[in-house]
Amino acid sequence: MPSLDRHDNVFVLDLGDGENRFHPDWIGAVGAALDEVEKAEGPRALVTAATGKFYSNGLDLEWLFAHADAYHDYVVSVHELFARLLSLPVVTVAALQGHTFAAGAMFSLAHDFRVMRADRGYWCLPEADIDIPFTPGMAALIQSRLTPRTAHEAMVTARRYGGADAAAAGIVDRAVPEEAVPSTALDIARAQSAKAGATLGTIKARMYAPALTTLRDTTNPLG
Numbered sequence: 001m002p003s004l005d006r007h008d009n010v011f012v013l014d015l016g017d018g019e020n021r022f023h024p025d026w027i028g029a030v031g032a033a034l035d036e037v038e039k040a041e042g043p044r045a046l047v048t049a050a051t052g053k054f055y056s057n058g059l060d061l062e063w064l065f066a067h068a069d070a071y072h073d074y075v076v077s078v079h080e081l082f083a084r085l086l087s088l089p090v091v092t093v094a095a096l097q098g099h100t101f102a103a104g105a106m107f108s109l110a111h112d113f114r115v116m117r118a119d120r121g122y123w124c125l126p127e128a129d130i131d132i133p134f135t136p137g138m139a140a141l142i143q144s145r146l147t148p149r150t151a152h153e154a155m156v157t158a159r160r161y162g163g164a165d166a167a168a169a170g171i172v173d174r175a176v177p178e179e180a181v182p183s184t185a186l187d188i189a190r191a192q193s194a195k196a197g198a199t200l201g202t203i204k205a206r207m208y209a210p211a212l213t214t215l216r217d218t219t220n221p222l223g
Contacts, residue, residue, distance in 0.1 A: 002026060004033040009043045009193035010186055011036075015050040019057040022103055026060075027077050034084055044196045045189035046088065048111065049095040049182060055121075056104025075221045078103060079137040083215040085110040086141065086208050089201030091192035095185035097178065102126055106138055109145040112192075114172040115185045118163035123171055129158040136223045137215040144211040146171065 005012045013033050020026065037046050050056065064074060085092060085107070094100075094108040096116040100123045108114050108123070116123065125142070127134055134142070134155065143151045150169045153159055163175035176184050205212065 002029040002033060004036060007186065008190070009045065010189045011040075011044060011046045012186075013037075013046060013048045015048060015056060017051040019054045020050055020104065021057050021060040021063075022078055022081075023060040023063055024074065024077065027081055031081060031084065034088060037090060038088065042196075043193040045091045045093070045193040047093045047095055047182075047185045047189045049185065050097060052098060054098045054104070055094070055096045055100040056107055057099065058102030058104045072221065075135060076218050079135070079215040079217075079221055082106060082110045082137070082141050083212050086215075087201060087204045087212060089198060089204070090196040091189060091200070093185045093189045095181050096121065096123065096172065097181050100124070102130075103138075106141055109141060109171075113185075113188050115174045115176060115181055115188070116163040116166055116172040117178045117181050118175040119178065120162075122160040122162060123166045124158065124160045125154045126158045128156060133223075135221055137211075137217065137221060140211040140214040144208055 002016055003014050005014070013030070015030070016026070037044065059078065064071065092111040093113045093115065094111040096108060096114060098117070098121045100108050100121070102125065105123055105125050142155060146154065147170055150171060154171070161169060161171055163172065166172045167175040174184055
C-alpha cells in the first residue's frame with residue numbers, strides 16, 4: 001500500500017512495490033496522503049515514486065470486473081484522484097522507475113514534472129489495443145498535458161515509449177539512469193518547494209479549468 005515520508009521540504013509518496021493498480025483501497029490511501037501534503041504548512045513539494053518493475057499498471061480491472069455494479073463510482077473516484085493531483089497547490093514530480101501504463105500513465109501526467117528511467121521501462125496508453133475507450137475526463141487530462149501530435153500518437157497507436165523517446169516527445173521532462181531517478185525528482189521538487197500555497201493552486205485550477213471540469217463531472221463520467 002502507498003506510504004508517505006518526508007525529506008525536509010519534500011514529501012515522498014511511495015505507491016508500492018507491486019503493479020500499483022488503482023484498487024479502491026489504494027485510491028483511498030493516495031488520497032489520504034494528498035490530504036496530508038495539502039494540509040501541511042510552509043515550503044513543500046511532492047514526489048511520487050514506486051519500488052520494483054512498475055510505477056503503476058493502471059486500473060484494477062480484476063476488481064472492476066468483479067464489482068461491475070460499482071463501475072460508475074469507481075470511475076468517478078479515479079477522475080477525482082487525477083483532478084486532485086492536477087490542481088494540488090504544491091509542485092509535484094513523478095519518479096518513473098518502471099512501467100507506467102494506462103491510468104498509471106495518466107496519473108503521471110497529472111504531475112507537474114516527470115522523470116523517467118532511460119534504459120528500461122515503458123510509458124504507454126494501451127487503450128486502443130485493449131479495447132477500452134478513454135473516458136471524456138481521461139481524454140481531457142491527456143490532451144491538456146501533451147502536445148496535440150504526441151497526444152494523438154499516444155492515444156491512437158498505443159505506442160510504448162522508452163525513456164529517451166518519452167523525453168523527445170515531451171511526455172517526460174528528464175530521462176536519466178536508473179540510480180538517478182529518485183535524486184533528480186527530489187532535486188526538481190526541492191527547487192520548487194517555496195511555491196507551495198494558494199496562489200499556485202489557483203494558477204493550476206485556472207490553467208487546467210476545462211480538464212478539471214470534465215474530470216469532475218459526476219453525472220456522466222463515461223460519456
